Amino acid sequence: MPPAASTCSNPKPLHARLLRSGALFAARSAAAPLAAAASLASLPYALSLLRAHPSTFSYNSAIRAISRGPRPHLAISLYRSMLSHNNYNYPPLLAACARIAASSSSAAGAAVHASLFRRGLESPERFIRASLLSFYAAAGDLPAARQVFDLSPAKHRDLPLWNSLLHAYLSNGLYVQVLRLFRRMLDADEVTLLALLSACAHLGALHTGRWLHAYLARTCCIPITKYLGTALLNMYMRCGDVQSAWSVFHATRHKDVRTWTVMIAGLAVNGFSTDALTLFREMKDRGIHLDSITLTAVLSACAHAGMVDEGRRILHRMSVDHHLQPTIEHYGCAVHLLGRAGRLEEALALIRAVPLKADVALWGALLVACRCHKNVEMGQMVAMEILRLDPQHAGAWVFLSNVYAAAGKWDLVQEVRSSMKEHGIHKPPGSSVVELDGVVYEFFSGDHSHPQSDQIYAMLDEIGKTLSLKGHKPATKGVTFDIDEEDKEVCISEHSEKLAVAFGLLNTRRGDVIRIVKNLRICEDCHYVMKVISEVYDRVIVVRDRNRFHHFKNGSCSCLDYW
DNA sequence: TTAGGGTTAG
Structure with missing residues (x-):
């Protein structure tokens, strides 16, 4: 990894130091970190430096540094400015191409591959292959x-x-394929573990994640660096195991901005927003450099907990306090924050005042708020706005359909449905995943395919009886403003998370936590039912939905019914 | 001198 060039805004002190000590002339490689730093500060300066101290290593360091910065295409220009090339230039060049491909075009990388081919390197040297593969992955061309x-x-x-x-x-x-591929590998190192932990984090696969943590602890040859520490605590947070995340956080010695950010974001999404803000303050007090992503996490903490004043203050002061201009992500959190707290007009005014081009996500956040607060009029306007920007937006179509259905305007419902068909839009089926002893079980709404299906439905009947004793009526009727919930055609009592929790109750012991990962947002009825089950069956149930975690315990939820 | 840990919203 190149030296910390990205954090060095002025390379001149380093340049002066190297000149004074004579190091710049003693070893050819001494210019490399300087070239990296200089290329981020000023390209002409970097060029003059590279011409004075030309070496493959220095050029490569500069190319790599630029490729990680905001203008990766300049790395290609720098490569072209070289008087001669060799094979060692390909990895950083392809890294730059990968960055460019991720945001715009894969043409540059394809041209590099073609040049490799022309030079008879269609089966290129070992160290070029990995870079080439990564380029295609970044370009989204997995085949x-x-x-x-x-x-x-x-x-x-x-x-x-x-x-x-x-x-x-x-x-x-x-x-899932990442974890499967690992079984075919004979060896593993830090980079392997980073990929595996990230896969577990996305899947919510706590059992496998824990196994990897134990594997790391056993294998003394892979030390837990700040990278692995961050990946580990991210995994624990995304699996809803906040306690373990804290342990890893305390045990990670050299924390950096990412370590702190993961912790803050994880606390927020798990319903510990106050702790997230306390940590944020601690981070500031310790003088730790924070970035735009940290503030996104902090704003999301405010949004999850309805801390309107705090969130608004942070958004308005970020350019003064932290010299960071709000991005569309920050505005997205703010719209979510205001909208979810019922301040729909204020959220709308914010979207209109945003100096950036409002994107679908901003309007989408407001649409969710309109659904939540049953503001039909604004919701319709917002849905239309979204469809103007993205005619494929399933949520907006479903919202309109539901609004028209509620108003009995069946001709309009029909119109929406045929438009959806025309645009080839379909909602993903609701699914819930439970991991049991390292095996992942997936349930769909109304699923009867599981071998234990009879027992699962019997269990659901039993739960239903308990619920009706408590006076619960499933919310199957009335106006539906859902945009993500599972289809109403499927009986609400057969939602995938209900099947999953019944399966969990049947197959785990008292005292075991039942962990469910759901692909959509949890619906109101399921949320209520989970609370009751946690009380009646004396179980902790952790549900990760599309937005956040719900820790159900003793009849209440960590989100305090605010989600 | 190949590979790489973080954010929102939907």
């Missing part, structure tokens, strides 16, 4: 990435190549 791997002779499939493949699947959202 091409896979081909780089498959065409490599087995003896050349080294650990970096395997790791690149893991990260290719990871960055394309194929988390």
